Amino acid sequence: MDLYEYQAKELFGRRGIPVPAGGVATSPEQAREIATGLAAPVVVKAQVKTGGRGKAGGIRAASGPGETEAEAARVLGMDIRGHVAHAVLVEAATTPAEEYYAAYLVDRAEGTFLAMVSRHGGMDIEEVAASDPDALVRLPIDPLAGVDADTAGLLAEKAGLPPETAKVLHRLWQVMVEEDALLVEVNPLVRTADGRIMALDGKVTLDGNAAFRHDREPPAASGGLEDRARAKGLNYVKLAGRVGVVGNGAGLVMSTLDVVAQAGAAPANFLDIGGGASAQVMADGLEIILSDPDVRSVLVNVFGGITTCDAVATGIVTALHQLGERGLSRPIVVRLDGNNAEVGRRILSDARHPAVRQVFTMDGAAELAAGLAAGA
C-alpha cells in the first residue's frame, strides 16, 4: 500500500524526522487557511501516487495565502499520469543548500533489506546510478541487526553525506521496521542554508499483510467493483477488455489472461477466488464479473486442488439461480480439472443452464470465450 506524500511525512514527523511546516487541503479555501499560518513563500504540491508531478505542473510556488488559494484551485482535480489530485500539500518553501537521496527497500533477490544513499538527490535515482555510479551507495542491511546509530553513521560517511544526516538515516530505518514498510524513500533529503537536515519529499509503501500489527485507518474505498470484491475476500483487478476471467490461484488466473489474449481477445479483469474457495465464494466471484457491463463473455478456469471442482460447480449454479435473468445475459465458458472434476462437470451438465458451456481444456475454453466475446 503506497502512502501519499503527506501521510509519509506524518510518519516522519512522529519519529522526529524534520519535515517542512504545512498541512493537507482538499479545497482552495482550506489551502488558503493553511498558508495563512505559514511564513511566505509556500509551495502547493499535488498529492498523487505517481512520479513526475513537477514536470506535469503539479507543484506550484505561491507568495502568500491568496496566491496559494489560486494555485490550489489549479492543482486540485488535475490529472497527472492517470492519477487525479484530490488533495494538495501546502508547505513552507525551503531553499536547499544541498540535496541528497536516501532509501531503504526490500531486496527481493537477496531476501533482505537494502539501504541506498546518495549525495545526489532531487533527481531520478536511476539517472544517478547511470551518470555517477560511485555516488550511489548500496548497502545490504542485516535484518537481525538492523540499522543502529553506528551503521547510520557509516552509511552517511560512505555516501559522502554530512555526519548530521546520520540521525535522520537512523530514524528512517525505525520507520521502515516499526511501520512494516517495504519502501521508505526520501528524495530529496536536504541540508538547508542554515544547516538543518530535512525531508522535502517522502515515499512510503506499507505491507498490507502486516496490518494486524498496526492500528491503521483502512484505505479510502472508491465504492467500485474492486472494493466490493475485496469485501468478499476476492482478489479482483479491473482490466480494459471484454472477456471476464475467474479462476483459482493467482498464477493460473494470470496464465488464463495470457491464453485469452493469445486467442485474440482482451481480458476484462483478473479474479482469483483463492485456495479453498467455497461454493459461496465462487458465486460471489461470478456475480462481481457479471456486474461489469464491459464483460461480453466469461471464462471460468479452475484446477481443483484445495478448491474442489464440485464446490465451484455448485457455486456457478447457485450464482446463476440468484442472478435470474441477468445470468442469461452473457455466455459462461467453464473448464474444470483436478480434484472432483468429474463430479463438478456432472453438476453443471445436470443443471442444463443455457448460458453455461463446458470445455475440457484451458486453451479450448479460452478460444471459445474469446470467440463469444468477439461475436457478442
Added chain:
Amino acid sequence: MAIFLTKDSRVLVQGMTGAEGTRHTARMLAAGTDVVAGVTPGKGGRSVDFGERTVPVLDSVTAAVDGTGADVSVVFVPPRFVRAAVEETIAASVPLCVVITEGVPVHDAVRLRALAAAGRTRIIGPNCPGLISPGQSSAGIIPADITSAGRIGLVSKSGTLTYQLMYELRDLGFSTAVGIGGDPVVGTTHIDCLQAFQDDPGTDAIVMIGEIGGDAEERAAACIAERVTKPVVAYVAGFTAPEGRTMGHAGAIVSGSSGTAQAKKEALEAVGVRVGRTPSETARLLRSALERAAG
C-alpha cells in the same frame, strides 16, 4: 530419488488441530507421508485420529523432534503466529520447514530467512503449496492424485500452475514438484531448486514456472547458463499484466520497466531455455526436449 523430501522424511504439522491443518494432514497421510506428530501449543498430550493412523499432538517443536525424530515441519498456523512458529522450528534445527500460510508480513519472511541461513533449516514458502515427491511423500497441499512418480523436476512460484503442469505431464511423472511461493521474499528460490535437481540423479529434466515481478527468473537464467546441464523448459505467467497492479500474489507486480514476463522470457531464451506461451505448449516443449536428450 527426489529433492528435499523422500519416503524417509518424518513430518510434523504445526497447527495440525486447526481446520486446514487437520484436513491437509489427512491428505498427506493418504499420499503416503509419514506424519509423526502435530504441534499446537497448549494442546499437547492429545492426539488426532485419522482412521488408519492416530497422530500425537505435542506442545512444542522441540518436544516433537525429541519424541519422534521429525525432520520436516509443515506450517498451517495463521499469519500472525508464523514468525514465532518458524523461529521455534529453526531453533530446533529441523532441516526443512514448509510454510503454507498466505499473508505473512515481508519483514517476518526476511527475518526468518536470515535466521534459517544462520541455522540448519531450509524454509520453503511462505504462501506456497509445499512440495511433493510422488509415491514417497507430500509436505503441503499439492494434490497427490494428479500425477505419479517419474523423472521430471518442477519448481514454481504458483500453486495452481504447479498442478496444471503436473497434470499435463502426468504420464511422465515427477521426481519432486516444489511450489516456492509467490511472495516477494521466500525461503527457497528457483536457483536453489535448479541446483538440487541438477544434483539429483533421479531427475532427467526440469520445468520452471515463473511469473511477473522481481528478477528471480533472470537470475535463474544466469544459474542455468553456468551450472545446469539437464534440459530445462520454462513458463512465465503474466504477459497481459498491466504495470503497477498486483496480480494476486504479493510479489506479482510489474514495477516500471522491470519484472515483465517478456523480459523474463527473453532472459531465459538467451541461455537456451525454451519458454512456452501456455502451460500446454510448455508441456509439449518438455516432451520434445526429452526426445532430443534421448536422441
